[in-house]
Amino acid sequence: MRSGRLVIVAAMLGTAACVGAPEPLSEAEPPGPPSPPSWPPSDWAGDLRMPEARDENSDPRVVEIRLEARLARLNLEPGLVTEVWTYDGQVPGPLIRVRKGDRLIVHFTNRLPEETTIHWHGLRIPAAMDGVPGHSQAPVAPGSTFDYDFVVPDAGMYWYHPHHHSAAQLGDGLYGAIIVEDPSEPAGLGDELPLVLSDMNIDASGHLSSHHNGGDLATLFGREGYTLLVNGKVRPTLEARVGARQRWRIVNAARSRYFQLALEGHTFVRIGGDGGLIASPVESERLLVIPGERADVLVVPRGPAGGTLPVRWVPYDRGFGTAFLRPEEDLMRVRLSADPPVTPPPLPELPRTVKPLDLAGARPVEVEFTNDSTSGQFALGINGQPFGGEQHFHARVGETQIWTLSNDIDWDHPFHLHGFFFQVLDASGVPSLPLEWKDTVNVPVKKQVKVAVKYDDRPGMWMFHCHILDHADAGMMAMLLVSP
Ligand code: C2O
Ligand code: CU
Ligand code: CU
Numbered sequence: 001m002r003s004g005r006l007v008i009v010a011a012m013l014g015t016a017a018c019v020g021a022p023e024p025l026s027e028a029e030p031p032g033p034p035s036p037p038s039w040p041p042s043d044w045a046g047d048l049r050m051p052e053a054r055d056e057n058s059d060p061r062v063v064e065i066r067l068e069a070r071l072a073r074l075n076l077e078p079g080l081v082t083e084v085w086t087y088d089g090q091v092p093g094p095l096i097r098v099r100k101g102d103r104l105i106v107h108f109t110n111r112l113p114e115e116t117t118i119h120w121h122g123l124r125i126p127a128a129m130d131g132v133p134g135h136s137q138a139p140v141a142p143g144s145t146f147d148y149d150f151v152v153p154d155a156g157m158y159w160y161h162p163h164h165h166s167a168a169q170l171g172d173g174l175y176g177a178i179i180v181e182d183p184s185e186p187a188g189l190g191d192e193l194p195l196v197l198s199d200m201n202i203d204a205s206g207h208l209s210s211h212h213n214g215g216d217l218a219t220l221f222g223r224e225g226y227t228l229l230v231n232g233k234v235r236p237t238l239e240a241r242v243g244a245r246q247r248w249r250i251v252n253a254a255r256s257r258y259f260q261l262a263l264e265g266h267t268f269v270r271i272g273g274d275g276g277l278i279a280s281p282v283e284s285e286r287l288l289v290i291p292g293e294r295a296d297v298l299v300v301p302r303g304p305a306g307g308t309l310p311v312r313w314v315p316y317d318r319g320f321g322t323a324f325l326r327p328e329e330d331l332m333r334v335r336l337s338a339d340p341p342v343t344p345p346p347l348p349e350l351p352r353t354v355k356p357l358d359l360a361g362a363r364p365v366e367v368e369f370t371n372d373s374t375s376g377q378f379a380l381g382i383n384g385q386p387f388g389g390e391q392h393f394h395a396r397v398g399e400t401q402i403w404t405l406s407n408d409i410d411w412d413h414p415f416h417l418h419g420f421f422f423q424v425l426d427a428s429g430v431p432s433l434p435l436e437w438k439d440t441v442n443v444p445v446k447k448q449v450k451v452a453v454k455y456d457d458r459p460g461m462w463m464f465h466c467h468i469l470d471h472a473d474a475g476m477m478a479m480l481l482v483s484p
Contacts, residue, residue, distance in 0.1 A: 039244045039342065040191045047236035048332075050177070050194060053094035062103045065096065067118075069162075069174060070111035077227055077234055080206035084173035085112060091232040092196045092253065093160070093176025100155045100182050106148040108140065112169075115139035118148060119163040119418070120178070121292060122274055122439045125150040127460025127482075130418055131163050135461040135479065139164050154437075155182035156276035157194070157249045157294045167469035171200070171223065171255040172208055179249065182276070186348040189271065190247030190298050193238070197289065197331075198253045199225035216378055220371075220411065221321065222256030222468040228313060230332045237308075237333045240301035242341035247271075248297050252289040255469040258412075260316040261287045261331065263309060265302065269347070272296030275421045275437025277352040282434060288316060290414040292440040292467035300344050301334055309334045319411030319445045354435035357423050357452045362400040365393065369406070369413045369443065369466060369476060379475060380466075386475030387465075393480040400454040402429075407443045413476070414467040415449070416440045419458060422451040440467055459484045 057064035072089040073081050087093025098104050110116050117139055119131035129150045133139040140146045158178040162169040177196050201209035202225070230236050240246065249272075252259050261268070268287040272278055274294050281298075289295045303309055310330045317323035372379040385391040395401055402425070405415050421437035429450065443449045465477035 039241050039339070041239070044191065044239040045193055046239055047233045048193065048195070048231045048238055050092060050095045050196070050231050051090060053088075053096045057105070061101070062105065063096070063098045064105040064107075065094075066107045066109070067093065068109045068111055069116055071113075074232075076200065076229065076232065077202045077206065080202060082200075082202050082206045082208060084200075084208065085169055086173050087176050091173040091175075091229070092198075093174070095176065095194060096160070096178040098152050098178070098180055100152065100180055103149070103151050107145065108148060109145045110140040110142055112142060114165070115141055116162045116164050116169060116174070117146075118160050120148070120150075120158065120160050121416075122156070122158040122294070123150070123178070124153050124419060124421070124456070124458065126458055127419065127462060130460075130462065132418070132461070132463050133164050135463065152178075152180050154276055155180045155185070156272065156274070157251055157296060159196070159251045159253060159294075161253065163463075165473065167223070167255050167473045170253070170469060171225070173200070175253040177249075177251055177253075180276075184351065185277075186351060188345050188348055190245035190344075192247045192249060194231070195248050195250045196231050196253050197250060197259045198229045199257050200227050200229060201225040202227050219380075219470045219474050220378060222411065222470045224254070224257040228329060228331050233332075235330055235332060237335050239337055240334045241337050241339045242301055242303065242305060243344055244342050245298055245300050245344040248295075248299060250287075250289050250295045250297065252291050252293055254291055256291060258291065258316045258318050258322075259289045259331075260314045261289070262312045262314050262328075263299065263334070264312075266299060266309075269298040270295055271298060271350055273436050274439045277350050278436040279352055279354045279434040280350060281347065286314060288442075290412075290440065290442045290467070291469070292414055292416045293438075298347070301336060303336050305336050305338045305341070307336050309336070318442075319409075322411070354423075354437060356431040356435060357400055357454055359400065359402065359429070359452055362402045362452060365401050365403045367393075367403050367405050367415075367464075367478075369409055369415075369471075371409050380471050381475045382464075382478040385478070387472075387477040388475075391478060393464075393478060395455050395480060395482045397455055397457050397459055397482060397484055400452060403451050403453065405441075405443045405449045405451065407445060407447055410445055411468075412445055413443045413471065414440055415443050415451075415464065416467045417453065417462070417464040417480075419462045420453050420455060422453040425450040425452055455482050457484075458482065
């Protein structure tokens with residue numbers, strides 16, 4: 001059904017240009033052959049199915065939705081009722097599905113007890129739609145509304161979350177996924193399953209632990225919740241058929257936790273990341289997805305029919321005390337159906353060309369994650385400055401810059417730049433392989449990472465920060481002014 005719809009959409013689109021969108025990052029190639037039917041059954045995603053936002057606009061190129069932020073009492077941890085912060089009364093918020101080049105209009109209402117905004121993580125949209133309070137827009141007061149309205153230029157998996165008191169608001173449930181389909185993508189990659197990973201601290205009576213508990217050390221460590229959530233569910237189960245390839249589209253929406261996944265006896269074949277498909281697949285036994293980051297991976301379930309396989313969360317050492325004596329945990333389960341095994345069709349060529357950025361004349365920019373403890377207290381910042389001061393970074397439309405991200409602190413930092421994709425450079429300064437577009441990259445303890453970014457024609461104030469949101473809220477954020 002899905003591929004049928006895509007074919008119709010592709011026919012309707014013809015060669016229409018996407019008005020108002022930045023220049024495309026890749027050229028798509030013609031669609032491949034259709035995939036064999038009969039699997040999956042409609043309920044294969046079981047507990048993991050996420051409600052989708054309802055498009056109220058009859059124009060096929062416009063997706064127009066309503067979204068409301070409000071408190072809701074949900075049953076997350078079995079047997080307990082927890083009051084959480086939600087979009088439309090659910091965690092995660094509704095899945096927003098659009099096609100590349102569509103216009104997305106979101107009529108947003110804030111029914112929370114405090115101000116908020118929505119940031120569209122990874123989307124190359126105008127600065128005025130980026131959801132950063134005080135720069136893109138005024139914060140949306142309780143009881144007020146704001147209309148987000150932009151063209152979605154790139155295919156891939158993205159997500160949305162508040163940018164006011166981000167650690168607390170996102171940590172308490174305000175996050176949701178956006179899938180931007182590319183009608184020309186080949187069929188047969190796998191049965192698609194969006195997976196939004198997060199965690200929460202729910203106590204024995206069902207209450208969320210306070211936003212601000214734990215003091216300085218907890219801020220430095222980054223607050224992780226004890227309850228792991230996949231699409232808002234605790235240890236959910238997914239139906240699988242032996243040999244039927246699945247395509248997991250993962251976003252790490254946790255406020256601090258790194259998700260490293262393992263599925264015994266299996267490998268993950270990563271075909272995409274933050275900015276859509278990558279140039280060639282990468283196979284690995286473990287899959288690391290850092291806060292804010294996305295991974296598009298193929299998994300071919302194998303094992304005895306009727307068996308159940310745990311997908312494990314495996315501790316990842318992101319600095320002092322973060323992996324020591326921590327056990328692995330079950331994140332979700334894959335139940336193998338009794339259907340006869342199938343042989344997955346060969347993996348189609350990934351229809352993605354990513355050109356290395358031309359780095360001739362690129363301007364170097366130094367960005368250091370800092371902790372100034374001279375006063376006896378800690379003060380997180382960028383280049384020694386906590387967020388909110390005079391410090392601005394600068395760039396011009398059309399310019400290419402090479403950022404050296406340095407980390408001299410005892411914990412890793414997931415660096416995230418709003419509004420623009422970058423390419424990660426290897427040690428010799430050329431884009432690392434396979435080529436891919438990213439908006440979030442890990443900067444390990446006592447290490448440097450170089451990224452190259454070219455600014456397309458979207459001037460304005462853009463933010464960058466550490467996506468351990470406890471770090472961000474404690475000052476590890478800065479603004480970049482892109483001038484025309
Ligand atoms: Cu997920 Cu400032 O971003
Ligand atoms: Cu962002
Ligand atoms: Cu950090």
